[in-house]
Every structure is written in structure tokens, then in C-alpha cells.
Amino acid sequence: MTREKFRLYLDLIRWDRPAGWLLLLWPSLYALWVAAGGFPGWHLVVVFTLGTILMRSAGCCVNDVADREFDKHVKRTAGRPVTTGAVSVREALALGAALALLAFGLVLTTNAVAIAWSFAALAIAIAYPYAKRFVSMPQAVLGVAFSFGIPMAFAAAQGRVPLLAWVLLLGNLFWVLAYDTEYAMVDRDDDLRIGIKTSAITLGRADVAVVMSCYGAAISVWALALVGRIPLPVVVLTAAAAAAQALWHYTLIRDRSREGCFKAFRLNHWLGFTLFAGTVAGYALR
Template sequence: MQERLRLYLDLIRWDRPAGWLLLLWPTLAALWLAARGFPGWHLIIVFTLGTILMRSAGCCINDVADREFDRHVKRTANRPITSGRISVREALGVGGVLALVSFLLVLTTNWLTVLWSVPALAVTILYPYTKRFFSIPQAVLGMAFSMGLPMAYAAVQNQIPPVVWWMLLANLCWVLAYDTEYAMVDRDDDLKIGIKTSAITFGRFDVAAIMGFYLVHKAIWWTIFWQHANLGATLDHPGWRHAAWLITLLVALAQVGWHYLLIRTRERGPCFVAFRQNHWVGFVVFLGALALA
């Protein structure tokens, strides 16, 4: 049993929390903005656990879909399914249980949130298979990783206001940025086995595209924060809100510069570091929402 548990934890990347943090920070930011402050422990627990569970379920689905490709990539050849230590049926069973528990958590919110959970699951299942025919599958991943934003507003306000669509666009750009960094790590292997990725599609413009996506991500989020800062300034003290906006913006732009320094040479090691550290980019977004909601 201990060995099986260890394999299951390896399957869901339990020792690599950066993956679910990439989903969690923007979702929590949306919760805070939707509630204009603390959203309550119930929603925090539901969305935190739901994020972890669905990311884990997504890993199961992804590894089942990619099992034939993964055996040809050194970084992924020893994954539990690819190496034969876990069967496809067993992995799908684990993923199904995790998704079911996540759905039960969503049922404690409202029906609009429940309805949004359906396309969230559908796009999670679809994403791994888009690598076979779509030149930028990272865009589909961006949709999957952004579903927590409308669900957060649905859970708090029981509606999806127009600002959510701007948040979705910002989050999509962020996913395109960091997952292109990730794809740059495996670009040589992916070319050999025929997988389509944004790193291959963008070619020599990969670094420029990533920087552009980061900047659009910052521009949208900090425009939203500025609006919240101005609204809050009319209600209480204007000084600290605008100072918080400026500080978080400068930190965010510094992160963009740091990522450029990491990926500009396109070396595998630094590109992987850039990808793995992206949860700090999301954390700064959350801090902005925390300060300005």
C-alpha cells in the first residue's frame, strides 16, 4: 500500500506544488476582487482544495494521453504510466476520484458555479489531445487554467461581470508565456516525436512572444487593480492604495525582466527555472488583489 501511495503521489506531482499554485493564485485574486475583500473561509477552502484536486486529476489525464510520447522524452520517460508501474485504468480511476471529490466541493456553492464546472472539466480532458493537431496547444491549456476565475465570481456574486473576460484574457496570456518557457525545454524532443507546441510554432520569435504575453498580462491586471484602487480611494485613504498599486506593478515588471534574462539564451536549464518560478508571478497578482480589493 505504501508503494502504491507513493506512485499515486508521483502521478499527481505531489512533490511539485508549483503546478497547482499557478492555478490557485489568480483564482484567489478573483475571489478577493469579486468579494471586494475577504471572501469567507468556505469559498477559500472550496477553491483551494478544488484547485489542487483538479490539477492532480489533470495530471492523470495528461499522462494517460501522452504515455506514448513521454517514453521518447528523457525528462518524462520515468513517469508512472509511461514506465508501466501504474496501468492506464488505474490512473484514470485515480483521476476520476479526484475530479468527483472536486465536483462535490463545487456543489456546496451555487448552481452557476456548478454549471461552469462542466466546461472546466471538458477543457481539462481535451487539452492533452490538442498537442497532436493544434499548433499552439498552450492556448487550450490557458483556457483550462483560467476556469477558476469565472467560477470565483459565480460563487461570490452569482453572475459573471464583464471584467472577468479581461481577467480570462490576462490569464490566457500568462499561461502562454510560462508554458512556452516550459515547451522550450523539450523543443528538440518534441520536434523528433511530432508534438506541436507554441515554442515550435513561434520559432525564433519565441522570446519576443513570451515577453509580449507577460506585458499584456501585467497591463490588464494592473488596469483592473487601478480601477479598484480609485474606487477604494473614494471610500477611505487614497495614499496607501495607490502606493500599493505602484509597488506591486514595479515588482511585476521586475519579474518580467528577470524572466527575459533567464530565457534569452534559450538554454534548457534556465528556461525550466523560469517556468518553475512562475508561481511567484501569480503570487504578486494575488498580493495586488489583496491590497486593492
């Protein structure tokens, strides 16, 4: 492999933009802490950290193949390697498959329940890139895909997926709806022109209000799920810190500028980190 081809592969998996995999990582890790009732052990932390990076990278390969014709007409995505032809469809799919197999190898070191749920996670990840052709709110499908590390964490730590895992998944789904709608607001004009369905288009002028409502729901579900499991002051302080970030995002997206919406989207991993840090601190202080 030439150095130039390697650079194109790194660009394909967004190696220089870690915000994407951080959005996946923090919910998976705080779910691990909740499932284990504290530090889950380095084995599971490493498995879920590396698995998240690998699966997000594989998802980028599939997404860029699925969207290559659309991406030509969107200013932000026109230069992607598959869209320009610098990386072929076959190469992108082969790279995605290799990364997914590496992630599956990590899952094999956990247990049978987690292995079984990994097939559902893979199916949802593959389905998402095509959802925008048929679903008016494809961000909801992404929300399930980006939240599936939560039941996977419970499966790996407990050998089962209890109701609490699905409650946390619901809360994270609201967070994904919030930040991916901000992301969709960046491309709204291009998406309208080429006929892609997104939540930003479906919601119209209600977009900002719905984004803020989703932030509120996400933070509230996390807080209610953690009450009684970690000290109440930690829950309150963490929720307040997350809410302050959400209010900052409001100032960025209220005028619906491309720059403001994209900045708000890129900053979301800090909100996820806040919930993770609060979870870790809470279990440490019990």
C-alpha cells in the same frame, strides 16, 4: 494499497511539485477577492484552494494517460509512472475520476451558477491533453483551462460571470502562454523529433520576444482591471514587482538553455503570488 503503490500515485499527481497547482491557485484567489470586493470568506477560500489542488492532480492523471506514448521519447517525462507501466491506464483514470468527483463535491457547496460552469471547466481540462495533436499553439488551450478558476470564482461569489471576469481571464491567458512556452522550450528538441505541436516550435526564434510580450500583456490587463478598485499606488507597486520578475525571466530564457527555461517556468508561481498579494493588500487598504 501498498506503500509503494501509494508513492507511485503521489508521483503521478506531482505531489512533490506544488508549483503546478500554485499557478492555478493564485489567479483563482485574486479573482475571488475582486469578485467579493475584498475577503470572500473562508468557505470560498477553502473550496477554491482544495478544488484547485484536486483538479490539477486529476488533470495530471488524464495528461499522463493521453501522453504516455509521447512521454517515452522525452528525457524529462520518460520516468512517469504511467509511461513506465508502474501505474496502469485504468488505475490512472480511476484516480483522476475520484479526484475530480471530490472537487465537484466542493463545488456543490457553492451555488447553481458555479456548478453549471464547472462542467465547462471539466470539458476544457479533458480536451487540453489532446490539443497538442491538432493545434499549433496548444498552450492557448491550456491558458483557457488554467484560467477557468476566474469565472468560477465570480460565479461562486456573485452568482454571475460579468465582463470583468473575462477580462481577467484574458490577462491570465497571456500569463499562461508566457510560462508554458518557457516550459515547451525545455522540450523543443524532443518535441520536434516526435512530432508534437507546441508554441515553442510554432514561434521559432520569436519565442523569447513573444514570451516577454505576453508577460507585459498579462501584467497590464491585471493593472487596468484593478485601477479604480484598489489604491493606485498598490496597483503600480504590484505591477512593478511583477514586471521585475518577468525581466529576470528574460535573463534566464534569452539563450534558450534547458536549465534556464525550466528554472523560469518553475519560478512563475511567485509572479502569480505577487498579483494575488497586491490584490489582497489593495482591498485591505481601501
